[in-house]
Amino acid sequence: MSTATQTRTRVPVEDRSLIQQSLTVVWRNLLHIKRMPEMLLDVTIQPVMFTLLFAYVFGGSINTPGASYREFLLPGIMAQTIVFSCFVVAVGLTNDLAKGIVDRFKSLPMSRASVLVGRSVSSLIHSSLGIVVMAITGLLIGWRMREGVVNALLAFGLLLLFGFSMIWFGIWVGSLMRSVEAVQGFMFTVMFPLTFVADTFAPTEDMPSWLRVIAEWNPVSALTEACRQLWGNGEAAPPDAQFPMQHPVIASIVWSAVFTLIFAPLAMAAFRRRSRD
Amino acid sequence: MMRISPDMTTGRAAGTGQTPAVEAIDLVKHFGDTVAVDGVSFSIPEGSVLGLLGPNGAGKTTLVRMLTTLSRPTSGTGSVSGHDILKEPAAVRRSMGLTGQAATVDELLTGRENVRLIGRLYGLPLQYLREATDELLERFRLTDAADRLAKAYSGGMRRRLDLAVSLVAAPPVLFLDEPTTGLDPRSRVELWDVLRGLVRDGTTLLLTTQYLEEADQLADQIVVIDRGSVIAAGTPTQLKDEAGKASVVLTVKSAADLHRAEQMLRTCSPEVHVEEASRRLTAQADGLGDMTRIADAFSSSGIAVDDLGLKRPSLDDVFLHLTGRRAAHGDANESDETATTEVV
Numbered sequence: 001m002s003t004a005t006q007t008r009t010r011v012p013v014e015d016r017s018l019i020q021q022s023l024t025v026v027w028r029n030l031l032h033i034k035r036m037p038e039m040l041l042d043v044t045i046q047p048v049m050f051t052l053l054f055a056y057v058f059g060g061s062i063n064t065p066g067a068s069y070r071e072f073l074l075p076g077i078m079a080q081t082i083v084f085s086c087f088v089v090a091v092g093l094t095n096d097l098a099k100g101i102v103d104r105f106k107s108l109p110m111s112r113a114s115v116l117v118g119r120s121v122s123s124l125i126h127s128s129l130g131i132v133v134m135a136i137t138g139l140l141i142g143w144r145m146r147e148g149v150v151n152a153l154l155a156f157g158l159l160l161l162f163g164f165s166m167i168w169f170g171i172w173v174g175s176l177m178r179s180v181e182a183v184q185g186f187m188f189t190v191m192f193p194l195t196f197v198a199d200t201f202a203p204t205e206d207m208p209s210w211l212r213v214i215a216e217w218n219p220v221s222a223l224t225e226a227c228r229q230l231w232g233n234g235e236a237a238p239p240d241a242q243f244p245m246q247h248p249v250i251a252s253i254v255w256s257a258v259f260t261l262i263f264a265p266l267a268m269a270a271f272r273r274r275s276r277d
Numbered sequence: 278m279m280r281i282s283p284d285m286t287t288g289r290a291a292g293t294g295q296t297p298a299v300e301a302i303d304l305v306k307h308f309g310d311t312v313a314v315d316g317v318s319f320s321i322p323e324g325s326v327l328g329l330l331g332p333n334g335a336g337k338t339t340l341v342r343m344l345t346t347l348s349r350p351t352s353g354t355g356s357v358s359g360h361d362i363l364k365e366p367a368a369v370r371r372s373m374g375l376t377g378q379a380a381t382v383d384e385l386l387t388g389r390e391n392v393r394l395i396g397r398l399y400g401l402p403l404q405y406l407r408e409a410t411d412e413l414l415e416r417f418r419l420t421d422a423a424d425r426l427a428k429a430y431s432g433g434m435r436r437r438l439d440l441a442v443s444l445v446a447a448p449p450v451l452f453l454d455e456p457t458t459g460l461d462p463r464s465r466v467e468l469w470d471v472l473r474g475l476v477r478d479g480t481t482l483l484l485t486t487q488y489l490e491e492a493d494q495l496a497d498q499i500v501v502i503d504r505g506s507v508i509a510a511g512t513p514t515q516l517k518d519e520a521g522k523a524s525v526v527l528t529v530k531s532a533a534d535l536h537r538a539e540q541m542l543r544t545c546s547p548e549v550h551v552e553e554a555s556r557r558l559t560a561q562a563d564g565l566g567d568m569t570r571i572a573d574a575f576s577s578s579g580i581a582v583d584d585l586g587l588k589r590p591s592l593d594d595v596f597l598h599l600t601g602r603r604a605a606h607g608d609a610n611e612s613d614e615t616a617t618t619e620v621v
């Protein structure tokens with residue numbers, strides 16, 4: 001190829017759909033995970049460690065009616081893992097923004113939405129991997145799904161739906177923060193209370209009554225309770241529990257929808273603002 | 278002190294009926310109360326190089342970001358390859374490549390993957406992309422490192438990869454924001470060669486730089502901006518002429534001749550400066566004609582001369598002249614542009 005003539009000829013450009021472009025971004029993000037497997041620590045070693053610590057250290061002293069503590073614990077850990085998917089997306093986005101990769105993408109004739117869609121999809125894949133790791137760990141230590149295939153899959157579906165809504169929160173935070181350190185500081189401060197003041201690791205019945213109300217209205221509790229019911233990991237919530245605990249599946253869907261409706265516009269506006277100047 | 282030559286603002290190419298490759302029309306950008314760019318206009322004829330010269334914070338990057346559709350102007354507009362940056366951003370993005378200030382290569386991807394990623398996002402057909410990638414890696418001497426992670430690349434290699442990525446769709450216009458910042462002198466010269474090659478192939482370049490030497494080396498036209506405004510524009514030679522007269526620099530062999538040499542120079546030039554320690558005399562001169570006269574006078578006078586040369590003002594002097602301040606310097610060594618003539 002002679003460069004002199006080659007470079008000046010018109011290059012054949014095909015129109016790519018949003019989906020194709022998003023998939024290219026997903027491919028790139030997954031390559032990152034492949035090159036830096038330690039990125040997966042948060043969905044592998046970490047939750048496994050949590051599971052084992054809780055199951056064997058606290059397990060004996062927490063009373064869980066209708067199921068062993070390990071069965072009770074697994075849906076909670078899975079809910080926590082999926083909530084943390086917003087962490088993954090925020091860190092990835094902040095990194096790309098700080099390193100100028102987003103600018104590079106934006107200077108191309110491609111849909112700007114595909115940067116976000118690609119980021120969301122790869123984060124969901126990332127977190128789903130965590131769910132698979134959790135499920136295997138759970139099966140090894142005695143957790144079972146007892147309510148049939150449909151219900152079992154429905155629970156996994158709810159986890160993904162909730163994860164999708166949290167990703168918008170992650171994009172919002174990632175677009176607002178200037179450094180990965182800031183994202184980490186903020187996310188830890190928000191995520192730990194959110195995932196601990198809930199029925200994830202201990203039943204809400206034994207909490208002080210004011211805290212119990214907060215915990216039972218916590219969307220993470222609804223998600224955890226929904227998974228427990230769909231997998232048969234314990235008794236249904238007692239009659240004095242708050243409304244979302246009585247209808248956890250519906251509540252999880254509603255919470256996911258509400259989060260998406262609130263955070264998707266905020267996230268897109270913040271991303272647009274951040275990447276405009 | 279606006280000093281814009283008329284052919285720059287109206288667009289030289291416009292006069293010949295051609296659309297300029299890049300045009301900035303009264304671009305303004307405010308960030309809150311700060312005015313980053315304050316009404317900048319210029320145009321770049323197709324196939325030529327415009328150097329946007331200015332110190333840190335002058336507004337160069339903001340200008341590039343507006344022209345490349347990354348940032349929306351507060352007012353004013355511009356065009357790339359005839360496409361309006363506000364009305365047809367997609368067409369603008371199709372006809373340009375951008376190499377940002379920090380080399381924005383993806384560190385966790387290999388060199389080859391970096392090129393392929395951007396090519397796929399452009400929508401290049403796979404077969405074409407495969408060939409174009411190989412050709413680009415070859416051209417930028419990255420074939421051996423093609424399958425190594427960009428993380429392991431040196432600064433110069435990163436810049437070359439960044440350029441290769443920007444060129445994957447062979448855009449007719451290329452924006453380079455401080456392409457050699459942070460490079461060692463050797464890599465810088467290498468990159469200049471690459472850029473000259475692109476220009477030979479017909480690519481239009483807009484290049485921002487803090488290095489006066491770089492603009493001098495590469496640009497056909499230079500626009501000097503400071504604090505968001507154009508303070509001068511023209512060819513490198515025009516700018517240097519503006520900064521004042523040239524001078525003849527003469528070194529005598531023996532310090533004993535200094536006084537006589539000074540008196541001889543005074544007959545040709547109104548202003549003579551003597552540095553005794555280095556036996557050097559500097560005399561204001563009009564150009565080569567003056568220098569030849571001085572050379573003739575000395576060769577018949579019997580004063581032994583070590584060195585005689587014409588020193589024209591560097592772009593650094595231009596900047597000092599225009600702003601009253603020194604330009605921010607990197608480690609680029611300014612060459613003094615001394616046309617040295619041996620005197621027998």
